[in-house]
Amino acid sequence: MDKSKALVVVQIQYEKTKTYDFISSLNQLRNFFINTTEWLKQETQVLTTSPHGIAVMKGDIISVVTNIGSPVSFLKRVIQIVTNATYIL
Secondary structure (H helix, E strand, O other), rough: OHHHHHOOOOOOOOOOOOOHHHHHHHHHHHHHHHHHHHHHOOOOEEEEEOOOOOEEEEEOEEEEEEOOOOOOOOHHHHHHHHHHHOOOO
């Protein structure tokens, strides 16, 4: 076999941290919506942006991503107003 064309498969093992568990839970939630609803076909709406973050809504899921760490409380009121949500985690 020509070694220059060999495919190398590397399996990476991640440390089981709280962050790993959190991301794993988010992936399970995403997969649930993909497999049980029309979530993939729904349009994504940008709810608000700032120099430090963005909030988007796709179906019934609101995602808030920031570069400031926790908490994102400054965005909660904006999201409640825009979406008429009664509760935001």
